[in-house]
Amino acid sequence: MKKLVLLLVVAGLLAGAVWAVRNLPWWALVLLFVGLLLLGKFAIKGLLKRLILVPFKMKGAVLHNAIVQVHSVVPSQAPTKTDGDSESTEPNVPRRYFTLDVTIQPSQAPGKFTHWGPGELMLTRADFVFNPNDEESKEDDACRIEEVHYEEDGAFKADEGLKFAGPKRLKMTLAVREGVDKLKFQYYFEQFGGVQLPQTALRAAA
Numbered sequence: 001m002k003k004l005v006l007l008l009v010v011a012g013l014l015a016g017a018v019w020a021v022r023n024l025p026w027w028a029l030v031l032l033f034v035g036l037l038l039l040g041k042f043a044i045k046g047l048l049k050r051l052i053l054v055p056f057k058m059k060g061a062v063l064h065n066a067i068v069q070v071h072s073v074v075p076s077q078a079p080t081k082t083d084g085d086s087e088s089t090e091p092n093v094p095r096r097y098f099t100l101d102v103t104i105q106p107s108q109a110p111g112k113f114t115h116w117g118p119g120e121l122m123l124t125r126a127d128f129v130f131n132p133n134d135e136e137s138k139e140d141d142a143c144r145i146e147e148v149h150y151e152e153d154g155a156f157k158a159d160e161g162l163k164f165a166g167p168k169r170l171k172m173t174l175a176v177r178e179g180v181d182k183l184k185f186q187y188y189f190e191q192f193g194g195v196q197l198p199q200t201a202l203r204a205a206a
Helices: 002-023 026-063 199-205
Strands: 067-075 095-105 122-125 143-152 155-158 168-177 182-187 190-196
Touching: 026 182, 026 190, 067 190, 095 190, 122 143
Parallel strands: none
Antiparallel strands: 067 095, 095 168, 122 182, 143 155, 143 168, 182 190
16 A cells, blocks of 8 residues: 555655646756755654654653653752863853652563663653753753662662662652752653652741
């Protein structure tokens, strides 16, 4: 069926080209040619963009509708910087710091990717809608994750870029912008769960 549709499209284009050559003046043919070039350029650009996004959509699918169990959210201090840490280029934005203790449990992975990386998680405002086709909605700076630790054998270890299959308990140090009291997780194109910063914690962290 697809081959038949493709043949019909090609035949239609050829017939249109023959008609245009026979009936249109030379200047109209030039304009038509330029228009087709521009159309082809944007079509190819859009196709390449969609192809580039495909692997990221596949990677994020492992946490589609993931279950989030928040154990605690408590006020904390900014992590101590070491000599190896790069200086932040962020302007002077007031932030509160919290330690989030949470377990993330993936739903059944629908694709080829079955592992996920805690270090690739993000937290955004609860009302933030991610749209990869909109430059203004690709990022949200409501929360910056400063540190990530994962539980293994009853102890929490610093994240080193490892990936895991199944649920994992994490402790995360969050730097949250003033005025933000509710967050949600983002993993590539997937958004899920919710984290409520309690009012008592907000006052204590101020």
